[in-house]
Amino acid sequence: MKMSDYWTTMASLVGMLAFCQTILQLVFPPELRLAFIHFLTRLRHVFSSHIYFDITEIDGVNTNELYNAVQLYLSSSVTVNGAVSSSNNNTRLSLTRVPNSSSVTFGLSNNDRITDVFNGVTVLWEHVVVQRQVQSFSWRPMPEEKRGFTLQINKRDKALVLDSYLDYIVGKSEEIRRRNEERLLYTNSRGVSLDARSHPWDSVRFKHPSTFDTLAMDPEKKKRIMEDLREFANGQGFYQKTGRAWKRGYLLYGPPGTGKSSLIAAMANYLGYDIYDLELTEVQNNSELRKLLMKTSSKSIIVIEDIDCSISLTKRGKNKKKNGSYEYDPGLTNGSGLEEPGSSVTLSGLLNFTDGLWSCCGSEKIFVFTTNHIEKLDSALLRSGRMDMHVHMGFCKFPALKILLKNYLRLEEEDMDGVVLKEMEECVEEAEITPADVSEVLIRNRSDAEKAVRELVSVLKERVVKRRKSVRLKKKKEEGEEGEEEAEEEQEKRALDSPNRNREVFGFQDEEDEEEEKEK
Numbered sequence: 001m002k003m004s005d006y007w008t009t010m011a012s013l014v015g016m017l018a019f020c021q022t023i024l025q026l027v028f029p030p031e032l033r034l035a036f037i038h039f040l041t042r043l044r045h046v047f048s049s050h051i052y053f054d055i056t057e058i059d060g061v062n063t064n065e066l067y068n069a070v071q072l073y074l075s076s077s078v079t080v081n082g083a084v085s086s087s088n089n090n091t092r093l094s095l096t097r098v099p100n101s102s103s104v105t106f107g108l109s110n111n112d113r114i115t116d117v118f119n120g121v122t123v124l125w126e127h128v129v130v131q132r133q134v135q136s137f138s139w140r141p142m143p144e145e146k147r148g149f150t151l152q153i154n155k156r157d158k159a160l161v162l163d164s165y166l167d168y169i170v171g172k173s174e175e176i177r178r179r180n181e182e183r184l185l186y187t188n189s190r191g192v193s194l195d196a197r198s199h200p201w202d203s204v205r206f207k208h209p210s211t212f213d214t215l216a217m218d219p220e221k222k223k224r225i226m227e228d229l230r231e232f233a234n235g236q237g238f239y240q241k242t243g244r245a246w247k248r249g250y251l252l253y254g255p256p257g258t259g260k261s262s263l264i265a266a267m268a269n270y271l272g273y274d275i276y277d278l279e280l281t282e283v284q285n286n287s288e289l290r291k292l293l294m295k296t297s298s299k300s301i302i303v304i305e306d307i308d309c310s311i312s313l314t315k316r317g318k319n320k321k322k323n324g325s326y327e328y329d330p331g332l333t334n335g336s337g338l339e340e341p342g343s344s345v346t347l348s349g350l351l352n353f354t355d356g357l358w359s360c361c362g363s364e365k366i367f368v369f370t371t372n373h374i375e376k377l378d379s380a381l382l383r384s385g386r387m388d389m390h391v392h393m394g395f396c397k398f399p400a401l402k403i404l405l406k407n408y409l410r411l412e413e414e415d416m417d418g419v420v421l422k423e424m425e426e427c428v429e430e431a432e433i434t435p436a437d438v439s440e441v442l443i444r445n446r447s448d449a450e451k452a453v454r455e456l457v458s459v460l461k462e463r464v465v466k467r468r469k470s471v472r473l474k475k476k477k478e479e480g481e482e483g484e485e486e487a488e489e490e491q492e493k494r495a496l497d498s499p500n501r502n503r504e505v506f507g508f509q510d511e512e513d514e515e516e517e518k519e520k
């Protein structure tokens with residue numbers, strides 16, 4: 001064919017295309033045009049040797065976890081698997097960097113394609129993004145996008161893809177997430193639309209440095225928690241065999257600053273789970289609570305912090321409504337008993353949240369409640385099955401103190417003066433000091449380890465004196481006596497500061513003797 005003939009044919013083809021497009025636009029109104037294109041696509045699929053699978057971002061009401069898995073898997077294929085990226089030189093990649101994230105994420109651009117090879121079979125992925133129809137009236141300012149991946153495979157490879165390729169992708173994506181060591185922290189806010197397509201949780205990258213190594217707590221207790229978590233994460237078979245929902249509840253209780261939130265972060269880092277921090281006061285009713293639960297993904301920790309404060313708890317039976325339901329006083333009544341309209345998260349709603357049928361949608365979920373006042377909680381909330389493990393986070397003891405010294409000052413036990421260590425060991429429990437307070441002293445003096453230890457010892461002693469004073473005062477009040485408090489306090493201080501002080505001066509010997517007497 002001559003060059004001029006070639007160009008003539010090309011020009012007539014382009015002309016024909018333009019004509020067809022004009023006809024299409026004239027004949028079909030915009031809504032019908034899309035349907036017609038869909039029809040043509042289907043027609044092509046029927047006669048094609050290929051089969052297509054659509055994996056949409058939203059699956060009915062829930063987020064489609066397979067979509068997220070494919071996205072993560074493909075983004076890693078693009079960067080890690082040279083074979084894939086080199087065969088897709090024309091692929092356009094989108095680059096994203098989420099706030100708080102250190103890494104850049106690659107992804108397929110809208111409506112772009114990429115090939116992947118699995119067990120010698122080549123498959124084609126397309127990232128399909130379609131603008132939703134802009135409605136004449138909408139509460140949402142921006143038109144929404146409908147996203148999904150289309151997987152194109154040869155019909156003869158269908159069995160292989162369905163049997164193992166998709167499982168492989170899910171497994172691989174989980175591995176990538178764990179490796180990235182970046183999890184998401186979700187939170188809910190009031191008034192978020194809960195329709196099927198929207199996501200009621202806002203998320204940020206979660207990079208909390210707390211781990212079980214940095215956590216100051218009794219090593220035995222720590223070991224038990226870690227074992228429990230490990231057994232839970234590996235327990236799919238067990239939960240299935242015993243007919244239990246694959247979930248576990250933890251109640252963390254103890255005074256402020258003892259590490260409850262730090263433990264939650266350590267759990268998330270240990271298991272590689274996301275955290276859903278549920279702000280209960282922002283939830284308006286049970287049905288909203290249920291919808292929030294439905295939109296959580298598996299492998300996650302659902303946290304309600306300070307359950308006794310975020311929502312003022314009324315024990316079951318105390319605040320029974322006429323219709324037989326029980327309710328929380330969400331702190332809005334100010335004790336007046338007048339409830340704000342629209343706020344009716346009930347105790348049974350919360351119990352269902354943790355233990356009802358809905359709690360099993362998705363699997364591998366851990367519920368964690370924290371409180372400073374366990375005695376305020378309804379016993380129904382605390383029973384096994386809801387809160388399987390109760391963890392008391394208490395004041396700092398000597399083993400925990402050693403962990404803090406190691407973390408903050410890099411001081412091992414053997415690096416320290418034996419006398420100082422002994423002093424700390426003797427004072428720390430009686431001082432009733434929280435790990436947060438110890439951390440504060442150590443952070444303040446972190447550039448000078450010696451000074452930090454000195455200050456810590458003096459803080460511990462001061463607290464011991466104060467505590468003994470308050471105990472004595474209390475005792476005297478009970479006995480109705482007035483005492484020589486000042487003099488006794490002074491004597492106590494001198495005893496603690498004396499270089500020749502021994503256990504008798506400290507008064508420990510007396511206490512032990514007393515205890516021995518009692519035992520006798």
Ligand SMILES: Nc1ncnc2c1ncn2[C@@H]1O[C@H](COP(=O)(O)OP(=O)(O)OP(=O)(O)O)[C@@H](O)[C@H]1O
Pocket residue numbers: 214215216217254255256257258259260261262263372393434435436437439
């Ligand atoms: N057990 C601990 N191990 C290590 N650090 C701790 C521990 N407890 C407290 N801290 C330090 O104190 C700070 C406060 O701790 P955290 O927020 O975990 O306490 P909390 O028990 O959740 O307190 P609250 O009841 O007020 O929420 C943390 O930043 C952490 O550095």
Ligand SMILES: [Mg+2]
Pocket residue numbers: 260261262305370
């Ligand atoms: Mg906390």
